[in-house]
Amino acid sequence: MIESLLVANRGEIARRIIRTARRLGIRAIAVHSEADADLPFVTEADEAVCVGPANPAQSYRNVEAILAAAKSTGAQAIHPGYGFLSENADFARTVEASGLIWVGPGADAITAMGDKINARNLMAAAGVPVAPGTTDPAADLDAAVVAAAEIGYPVMVKAAAGGGGMGMGVATDEAALRTEYDKVRSFAERMFGDGSVLIERYFPRVRHVEVQILGLADGRVVALGERECSVQRRNQKLVEESPSPAVSPELRERILAAAVRAGEAVGYRNAGTVECLLVPRQRDAEGDGPDSEEFFFLEMNTRLQVEHPVTELVYGVDLVEEQLRVAAGLAPTFDPDALAPRGHAIELRINAEDPKRFLPGPGVIRTWVEPTGEGVRVDSGYVEGNTVTPFYDSLMAKLIVNGATRAEAIERARAAVAAFDLAGPKNNLPFFAELLENEEFLSGDYDTAIVTRMR
Structure with a gap:
């Protein structure tokens, strides 16, 4: 296993990667900007290096500074998280050329999937449906x-x-x-x-469903179920759940098989996500018939996704650990031939934004009390007293709940949202309280325009 890991990211994802690294006995190294010096991911790492000012171009996207930090700390590997340099093929190549382990897919796969037209053509050739x-x-x-x-x-x-x-x-x-x-x-x-x-x-009414894939060290590609990502504002996800309430067993079999073919087509290794659009089929005069039977490839995200925790809870795996094992050339902790989902999980993205227009609202966190209880997990990037600055994404935390059924998960989500005591920056907890009482969402029969209809 890797012995020392530099996390080239910030906030909740850096903190989450560090948590797994330390559990595995891996020395965790954080890089941070001047603006983030007091955040938990910095203090929880075994070692931390400031790589520049608040501007991401001078810090979290500063390749030279990050590689210098890796060299000075004796890091063996780099995990890019998501965003910033995570899907930068040149960075991946540079990391490996420097003699370090890149915890992610190969640079060729990143390049192949980074251009939407090239990706569409590759997928069509592999037999994956494209619009x-x-x-x-x-x-x-x-x-x-x-x-x-x-x-x-x-x-x-x-x-x-x-x-x-x-x-x-x-x-x-x-x-x-x-x-x-x-x-x-x-x-x-x-x-x-x-x-x-x-x-x-363009399809006026669609659902956004994605498949978590993992390219193993032995060359196989496996699918760990699908996630429903249709609750969005301005094409940005707010809520994800697994399994999707729109996907029938027959459709699930087809969409997971297509995702595996997509990964195999580019020799995929490590964690990635195949995103698809589900197009509702017209119902008959009696209102009968399946809602979503046609799907199309949308894009492949060649990195760990923000919403990976819902898959972790349903499949009982730690995807960051699996990423590290693949990068180290090790077998997964699970049996790839016996993957079986259990229960239902929902993730709510807690952002520093107003709950009506979803405009950013950074500020000092005066109160931060996370909910607890059975089936409740919080992946957060901040604690009380920290400042949410305007320099980065507004995501403060991810509230993830799971239960034996979707109804139980929703009930736990309601209680967790009510118990999350957060004051200071604007936040979208009131929106989630509204969504979790919305009949369209509760029915499971919703699409990507649900937030627009609510507003």
Whole structure:
């Protein structure tokens, strides 16, 4: 097993990785910005190194500073968490070229999945369903207009190099396409340094479901069930649950098999997520028939996901431990041929944002009392007295609950939300209290527009 691990991240995910590392007897090394010096992940690490000022480009994305920290502390491996450099293929290659172990998928897999068009084409060749769309970037507006006419409106205009719900627009006709194309292309050039644009069929009502995969050290790829991620605001996830209430046993078998094929197509190793859209089938006159039987590949996230804890609770595994074992060339702790889910888990992302418009609201945490009890887990990045700064993502903590059934998990979520005593920064706990009483959510028959309908 790896003996020393540098965590190239911050906040709750850094703290969560450090927790597993220390449980396994691995020396945990944190890197942090000047703004984060007092956060728990820094104090809980065995060693910590400041790598720069608050600006992420000068600290958490500062490759030279992070590699220097690894060298000075004698780190054997680097875990990138999620965000920042986690899906940067050049960073992965540099880490390995420096003689360090990269705890993540190979750089080639990151590169292959980092471009949405390339990823779509690879998946189609592997027999994974993809939505109707372009197989090459729309070189200019005229090409986009021709492509949209062939695909059929409405269409989604996407930044080919984008991710995380950024760089997307919907066009219902040619006039809208002309506006959205220029907007997305400009955004993509500014944010990703690549203005390539993909045109794809847009489905007005969809569910967002993803599959957790793990590429093992022996070359096999396994799927650890699916997660429902349809509660979103501005294409950003707020709630995840596993298993999905929309997925029938027959559909689950198909979607998990497709996710495994996706991983195999790029020789995937370590943890990753295959994201899909489920398109509801029209019900008959009597209202009968399955809701979601058609699915399409959306993208592959070549890293650990924010929402990985719901899979951990349903499958009884520590995904960070499994990542470390794969990186070290070791077998998993579980039997890949006997994976069996148990119960239901739900994750709520506790953000420093107002619960109505979801605008950021950083500040000093005056009160922070986490809920406890059976089936309740909190992965947090802060404690009382810390300051949530405007420099980074607004995520403060993840409240995860599990129960024998979805109904029991929801009941525990209600109690946990009510018991979470948080004051100082604005927070979205009131939104979750509302959601957990919402009939549409309670029914399990909801889609990605549920938050819009609530507001």
